Amino acid sequence: MKSKFSSFLWTIIFLSFVLLSSNMVFAQGETFKFRMATLYPRGIGYGEVYSNFAENVKKMSGGRLEIEVIYDGEGVAATEVFSATRTGLVELGAPYQALHAGENPAGVVELGLPGAMADYLQIRSLFNEGGWIEALDEIYAKHNIKYIAEWTSPATYLLTKKPVNSLEDIKKWKLRAPGPYGKMLKNLGASPITMAFGEVYTSLATGVIDGVDGCNIIDHRDGKFYEQAKYLYPLPLAGAQSMPIIANMKAWNKLPADLQEIITMAARWGSDEWAMKSLVWEKKALKEMMDAGVKMSPVPSDVDKAKWLEAGRNVWPEYADKDEGSKRLITIQNDFIKKLDL
Known part of the structure; x- marks a missing residue:
């Protein structure tokens, strides 16, 4: 190379x-x-x-x-x-x-x-x-x-209209979460929906969805989603x-x-x-959201943390099987992680 x-x-x-x-x-x-x-x-x-x-x-x-x-x-x-x-x-x-x-x-x-x-x-x-x-x-x-x-971009977080006291709460919730984020949340019992950024605010306001992910904190602030959904789940779906x-x-x-x-x-x-x-912007956005009344959902239990991680990682094999390009990228990433001992 x-x-x-x-x-x-x-x-x-x-x-x-x-x-x-x-x-x-x-x-x-x-x-x-x-x-x-x-x-x-x-x-x-x-x-x-x-x-x-x-x-x-x-x-x-x-x-x-x-x-x-x-x-x-x-x-x-x-x-x-x-x-x-x-x-x-x-x-x-x-x-x-x-x-x-x-x-x-x-x-x-x-x-x-x-x-x-x-x-x-x-x-x-x-x-x-x-x-x-x-x-x-x-x-x-x-x-x-x-x-x-x-x-x-930074990590993505789930913003919901009701607090997530345990992962049992999100079962059957309709959540804007495209692609692998939706599949991860589906593994936890939620009903994921794919929609463009510009459709999210109205969908939250009218009750079409109960929460939104696929967005970092800056996006949540800029889209004003926090006006309709006041609870931020502490664990990210994607680290970046x-x-x-x-x-x-x-x-x-x-x-x-x-x-x-x-x-x-x-x-x-x-x-x-x-x-x-x-x-x-991420630090500033989080402060502005908190000042506007956004709260963190309770710290997840160890059991929920393990479920969250497992639900995410269980998506990997499915995407590796999607096509040769996906398999190639995942193989390269795994080799890179091993090479750098990450």
Whole structure:
């Protein structure tokens, strides 16, 4: 495997030249306008990072490549981001893979299964040193998609309308929990429902669902879900979530090499910005929610902790059997964990 550090260093050198040369006559080159479909509605905190990514690409390309950010509900729904990118309706996408499990099962493993690694540096290393980037590049290519970079978010937590005094309480509850999170909660007797982020608030308010997961604390705050659901379960379903930046393969191949490099580096910078903002925003979001009346459900018993962990890990074999891509990612992850003795 080629050294990622060497590749990263040369990319930095190249982009330094681009930035220093930004006043040169780039207008002589061909210009491009891309649209990027995202998973969040306008006004949600993480949308700022998408906008910054687009602005960075514009600056680094000297205006040769402009990206219009399309937020959920403004032409492409969150549930359509993967297919819109695959078909070329948009040139770039930032999908939430749990909403596209039927189209790309391996994406759910990529997102992060319950019981997987939670440390940010370990996750980044799995992608960039452990072999996931190479595997994902091949997996996404089969869908006419170019895989660009991973953006990793904090742990996801279950927010409910009633306190969870024991896991017996959630049996038969209707909970927004897409993909493996839903399967984990189903193992505990709940009734999982898949729905887009923008549908959650109304569904909580009208009693369609009794709680929501697939969201980190920042998402719960930004979506104002805490106004309808006041109880936060202390154990995370997933220790982290990694979501990709992707491109339609045909559109990607039309770009000159320097613009491809600019998008790739801007996406990597976006990944770091996403993580740093997550650290700051998560603490702030939890305080704001608590100040608004959110309470922690009681500390789970040892029995419930064991049930919770078992319900999550029991999802792994099922996803390994989904397709060859899923099996490959899980095998690489297990080998990586053993190699680093994690």
